Amino acid sequence: MRYALLVEGAPYSSQASHSALRFATTLVARGHQLVSVFFYHDGVYNAARLAAPPQDEPHLYDAWRSLHAEHGTELQVCIAAALRRGLLDEREAERHGKSGHSVEPPFELTGLGQLIDLGQGVDRLVTFAP
Amino acid sequence: MILHILNRPPSSSLAYRDALAAMAGNDRLLLIEDGVMGALTSQVRHFQEIEGRLFALREDLSARGLEGQCDASVLVVDVDGFVSLTEEADKTVSWF
Numbered sequence: 001m002r003y004a005l006l007v008e009g010a011p012y013s014s015q016a017s018h019s020a021l022r023f024a025t026t027l028v029a030r031g032h033q034l035v036s037v038f039f040y041h042d043g044v045y046n047a048a049r050l051a052a053p054p055q056d057e058p059h060l061y062d063a064w065r066s067l068h069a070e071h072g073t074e075l076q077v078c079i080a081a082a083l084r085r086g087l088l089d090e091r092e093a094e095r096h097g098k099s100g101h102s103v104e105p106p107f108e109l110t111g112l113g114q115l116i117d118l119g120q121g122v123d124r125l126v127t128f129a130p
Numbered sequence: 131m132i133l134h135i136l137n138r139p140p141s142s143s144l145a146y147r148d149a150l151a152a153m154a155g156n157d158r159l160l161l162i163e164d165g166v167m168g169a170l171t172s173q174v175r176h177f178q179e180i181e182g183r184l185f186a187l188r189e190d191l192s193a194r195g196l197e198g199q200c201d202a203s204v205l206v207v208d209v210d211g212f213v214s215l216t217e218e219a220d221k222t223v224s225w226f
Contacts, residue, residue, distance in 0.1 A: 001217060015137075015163045022189070026209045027216075124216050127224035129137070 001032050001123040006115070009130035010042035011060045012053065017046055020128035021063050028071050035122050036074040037064065038115050039107075042130065044082040047075070047107040068106040076118075079109040133219035134159045137226050139167035140176040149225040153180065160185040160207070160215060166196060174201040187212060 005024060009016025020037065028034050039046050051061040067073040083092060086102060089109050093101040103109060119125050134153060138145045146168060149159060159180055161168050168176060169186035177184045181203050188208045191197045200206060207215065216222055 003216075019137075019163060022209055023212060027213045030210065030213055032213070124219075124222065126135070126216060126222050129224055129226040 002121070003027055003032050003034050004036045004038065004118045004122040004125045005034070006038050006040060006125060006127040007043040007046060008041040009128065010045045011051070012057075013042065014130035016043065016128040016130050017060050018058065020126075021058075021060065021067075023126065023128070024067055024073070028067075034067065034071055034073045036076055036118055037067070038076045038078070038118060039081075040078045040115070041081055042085075044077050044085055044087050047077045047082065047087055047103050049102055049104050049107075065106060075107045076110045076114055077103065077107050078115070079111055082109055131219050132157045133215050133222045135222055135224045136161055136165040136168070137163040137224070139164050140173050141167060145225045146176055149223075150177070150179065152223070156183075158183045158185060158215065158219065160187065160212065161204075162187045162190050162212075164190075164194075166190045166194065166200075169200045169204040169206075170196060171199065171201040174203060185211075185215065 005020050007017055007020045011017045024034055046060060053059055064075055068075055088098060088101050089103040090101045134149050136146055136149050140146045166186045185205045185207050188206050191200055
């Protein structure tokens with residue numbers, strides 16, 4: 001089956017990101033396709049490219065990247081939720097006159113319309129909220 | 131059949147009431163994260179009306195040291211079983 005996950009909780013604040021990641025790795029192990037993970041609300045902090053958690057803790061950012069690398073899972077970030085939290089890719093950083101960027105591929109800033117499309121294009125959409 | 135997913139315990143949130151009110155006769159409810167507290171014998175009475183359709187996530191029970199206190203009426207599943215529940219359901223609804 002084709003799956004998508006909606007993550008609304010910030011990493012290391014609530015269990016949502018950990019629950020979503022655990023569900024994600026299990027579902028691909030069962031042979032399903034994880035089309036996309038969509039990060040919304042405080043969930044957008046999962047896309048912060050400078051995340052540097054202690055070495056003895058799960059590295060959520062790297063884990064999401066691995067999902068993309070190994071299974072082609074799209075990592076979509078709500079652009080409206082991201083920009084107001086200081087999460088900008090190179091293009092948005094330039095547009096807003098910022099000296100650095102905090103989001104880079106494989107994470108991509110995208111609109112809520114993409115979430116609607118996802119909901120219609122996959123067999124299951126599962127939400128993990130704080 | 132819809133799989134409802136609840137991550138709040140009945141002791142600190144009334145989200146479980148909304149979930150129960152929204153459930154149809156054959157829907158299922160899975161307790162995850164802090165929601166697994168609702169599976170304890172001392173709290174499971176809140177879910178009496180859906181006995182046989184109440185599930186709890188084993189990993190989240192274990193992480194809280196509660197596996198031994200889970201009520202016998204609750205169906206305990208691991209994450210693999212969680213995925214399986216989503217396969218069997220037409221869709222999922224998360225309550226939080």
